[in-house]
Amino acid sequence: MQADPRVITKEWYDRLLEHYSEAEVMELAIFVAVNLGFHAVFSTLEFPPAWDHVGPGGKHVERAPAPAG
DSSP states (O other), X not given: OOSOGXXXXXXXXXXXXXTSOHHHXXXXXXXHHHHHHHHXXXXXXXXXXXXXEEOGGGXXXXXXXXXOO
């Protein structure tokens, strides 16, 4: 989705609407948009995450230690 938003088509939304209300689909879309934006901005700041997460290639990445000081 983030790499190529064209993958999200009307048919994709129609399938979501088979299971969720229009309001729920919009809430999901806004949640995804906000999170993609946060991740894009945070990746430019180059600070370590505050939690462990899955990194490139599906490898577990541990939280970086806090700098001494």
